[in-house]
Structures are given as C-alpha cells and as structure tokens.
Amino acid sequence: MFQERKVIILTGANSATEKAVLALTIPPQHKIEISKLDLSSFTSIKSFAQGLLTRDSTLPLNLLILNAATIKSTLSKTEDNFETTFQTNHFSYFLLIHxxxxxxxWTSEQQQQRADPFISRIIFVSSSLHKQSEGHKNFESLDVENLDGSKGYDGLLFYRHSKLMQMLCFNQLNKILEREAKEKVSLIAIEPGFIPQTDLSRESAIYIKLLMKFILPLAPFARTPEQGGMVIVYASTSPDLEKQSGLYINKCCKVDKASEDSYKEDLQKNLVEY
Known part of the structure; x- marks a missing residue:
C-alpha cells in the first residue's frame, strides 16, 4: 500500500496542524496537504468533497479517517439548524462518506485489478463512552425525539449518544456494503481510550479545561495522544485486518464489541430512516 507515492490530506487548517506537520519527517515520495473542513457545516463538507473529487478524476482514495469530534457545555445549533454535537460527531461523517x-x-476496484490485496478502509474513531452508561443508575436511553435538545440538554450525554448513533449507523452501513460492495470497502471502528490532551474540551468551562490539561493526564487510566494514535495506525494499515469489515478495535488493538445497543436492528433501521 505504501510503496507508491501517497498524498495525505489533513483537515484542520490552523496553526497547530501546520506546526505538527512541520515537525514530521516525510519521505520524499509522499506529500501532506492541509485542507479546510468544518464538520459543523454541510456547505463546508460538500465544498471539500467536490474539491477533492474534481482535482483529479484518477486520484485514489485508499483511506478515510473520521476523527473529529466535539462536546458542548451548552446547547447550540449549527448553521444547518442541527444540534452541534450530533451534526459534528455523526451526521457530517455520513454525509462525507456518501x-x-x-x-x-473505485479505488479498491483499481487495486484489485493490480492484484493488490489492500481494499479501501473507512476508520471511525469512536469512544468507549458510548457504552459505559449501559446499566448505570443514571443511564438515559437514546431519544431520537430529542436530537435537537428541545426536551433537555446535557453535553456529556449528547456526546455519548452521538457516538452511539455513529456506531448504530456504522453497523447498518456495514451490512449494506457487505451486500452491495463486498470486499471493496472495509469499515473499522476504534476506541483510542481516554486522552485528556486532545482538544475535545475546547468549548467547555474553564475548570474542565484546567482539569483536562493538568490533572487528568496523571490518572492511571489516561492515555497519551501517541498511544491513541497507535490504534488508528493499526486499524488503518495492519495487514491482519485485510478484507475484514465491521470490526470494533479497542485501545489495546484487539477486536472487541461495541455497545449492545449498537447491534440492535430496530434502532439501526429507525436511525437510518430518520
């Protein structure tokens, strides 16, 4: 897969992304580009996809990593009038895939003609939080009638449910692709573990930001960005996963199970129809 020249497109046009790219040692045959993409805007997603598809009709797309996420302290809406967490963490993923x-x-078909065993992969960066609430005394089931927050809003609960919705539609999409594009697309979901140093709390209260930056990284259950990144790299490149789809990979790079709810057929179909 990586013998040929590869173009890696990062979507996060800011100074932090540029600084990170400059710190990398990039083999001369490869190239990294930084492109603007705002998952809280359907217009931005359509513009990004259109630009990618029209720049070169023969540009292969071997790997799509869906990693962006947000959690909001207070209820907010996007320009498309959806609750921000659900649109960013879920709806926009599936629009981009579509x-x-x-x-x-097409990329997988071209590779198969060259007898290349690697088929294109779509990596969903999920979270163990989508299943931790099961069985908890304060557990609240996903309410598809409250996706806009009109019946009440809790930032952490909406984050959990956005990740549950992601996995529900992940499992349903995998069934469709297994039927209509078997061995042409591999869907893999991963949980990188709890990584306080990410920018997930960027819109939280100041005390949450301080907690995530200075205290929680010292917790025994916390993981570093490098450790979380290793799970993404494994899911994206490991030959052990070739021609497998619908897998859920845990933070130890082992095949695991998502939440029980995410495999329920009725919930999957209801969300797809929604």
Missing part, C-alpha cells in the same frame, strides 16, 4: 463512497469503491 459524497466520497463512489471514489472509495
């Missing part, structure tokens, strides 16, 4: 799927499948 827009790029034909190119992803």
């Amino acid at each position: 827009l790029l799927l034909d190119r992803i499948i």
Whole structure:
C-alpha cells in the first residue's frame, strides 16, 4: 500500500496542524496537504468533497479517517439548524462518506485489478463512552425525539449518544456494503481510550479545561495522544485486518464489541430512516 507515492490530506487548517506537520519527517515520495473542513457545516463538507473529487478524476482514495469530534457545555445549533454535537460527531461523517463512497469503491476496484490485496478502509474513531452508561443508575436511553435538545440538554450525554448513533449507523452501513460492495470497502471502528490532551474540551468551562490539561493526564487510566494514535495506525494499515469489515478495535488493538445497543436492528433501521 505504501510503496507508491501517497498524498495525505489533513483537515484542520490552523496553526497547530501546520506546526505538527512541520515537525514530521516525510519521505520524499509522499506529500501532506492541509485542507479546510468544518464538520459543523454541510456547505463546508460538500465544498471539500467536490474539491477533492474534481482535482483529479484518477486520484485514489485508499483511506478515510473520521476523527473529529466535539462536546458542548451548552446547547447550540449549527448553521444547518442541527444540534452541534450530533451534526459534528455523526451526521457530517455520513454525509462525507456518501459524497466520497463512489471514489472509495473505485479505488479498491483499481487495486484489485493490480492484484493488490489492500481494499479501501473507512476508520471511525469512536469512544468507549458510548457504552459505559449501559446499566448505570443514571443511564438515559437514546431519544431520537430529542436530537435537537428541545426536551433537555446535557453535553456529556449528547456526546455519548452521538457516538452511539455513529456506531448504530456504522453497523447498518456495514451490512449494506457487505451486500452491495463486498470486499471493496472495509469499515473499522476504534476506541483510542481516554486522552485528556486532545482538544475535545475546547468549548467547555474553564475548570474542565484546567482539569483536562493538568490533572487528568496523571490518572492511571489516561492515555497519551501517541498511544491513541497507535490504534488508528493499526486499524488503518495492519495487514491482519485485510478484507475484514465491521470490526470494533479497542485501545489495546484487539477486536472487541461495541455497545449492545449498537447491534440492535430496530434502532439501526429507525436511525437510518430518520
């Protein structure tokens, strides 16, 4: 897969991304580009996908990593009038997949003609939080009638439920692709573990930001960005996962199970229809 020249496109056009890229040692045959993409805007997603698809009709798309996420302290809406957490963490993922799927499948078909065993992969960066609430005394089931927060809003609960919705639709999409594009797209979900140093709390209260930056990284259950990144790299490149789809990989790079709810057929179909 990585013998040929590869173009890696990072979506996060800011100074932190540019600084991180400059610190990398990039082999001369490869290239990293930084592109603007705002998952809280359907217009931005469509513009990004259109630009990617029209720049070169023969540009392969081997790997799509869906890593961006947010959690909000207070209820907010996007320009598309959806609750921000659900749109950023869930709806936008599937819009982007919808827009790029034909190119992803085409890439696998081209590789199969060259007897390349690697089929294109779509990596969902999930979270163990989507299943931790099961059985908890304060557990609240996903309410599809309250996706806009009109019946009440809790930032952490909406984050958990956005990740549950992601896995519900992940499992349903995998069934569709297994039926209609078997061995042309591999869907893999991963949980990188709890990584306080990420920018997930960027819109939280100041005390949460301080807690995430200075206290929680010292917790025994906390993981570093490098450790979380290793799970993404494994899911993206490991030959052990070739021609497998619908897998859920835990923070130890082992095949695991998502939440029990995420495998329920009725919930999957209801959300797809929604």
